[in-house]
Amino acid sequence: MSSEGTERKKNDREVESPKENEQLFQRSKITLRSPLQSIKKENRGDIEMEEVKKMISELATQIRDDMRESNKQLLKERNTQLKKELKTIRQELKQTRYQLQDQIKKLQISMKNGSELRKKWERKWVRQKVN
Known part of the structure; x- marks a missing residue:
């Protein structure tokens, strides 16, 4: 019976010695830690991605604001x-208007003078005809 008990204990990993218990405990910690660490790493990655997304959106907002400002300045x-x-153009138009008014x-x-000249010539011509 004792041989059965020892075999059973070894199979179930229930060993009485503290050294072996400590080793088993360390192994279980390692096996538990690795999934937790990977989860933490994934979470860290998610957190980092969220931070990167926030930074990108902040930069995009800043770029848009800068573009608006530069557009405002250009306008x-x-x-x-x-x-x-x-x-x-207004000054040129005024100058042109004044020139046109002078012309x-x-x-x-000249039209008034032309009509007066014509009248004079007509009178002169009529006088010459009469004489």
Whole structure:
């Protein structure tokens, strides 16, 4: 019976010596730790991925904000440039208007003078005909 008991104990790994118990305990710790460690590593990976995702979204937001700011700045610069161009165009139009008004006045004067000259020539011609 004692041989059966020893065999049974060895098979069940229930060994009486403290040294063997300690070794079995260490082995069980290792076998328990490895799945836990892999789970922790996976969780760490998930946590790291979440942090990376957060960083990426923050960077994307910052890039969008920077682009908006640069677009605003570009629009301001373009707006300023267009205002300057509009100002020069208005000045050119005023100058052209003044030139046209001067030409119109000259034409009116020449038309008036032309009609007066024509009247003079007509009178002169009529006098010459009569004489």
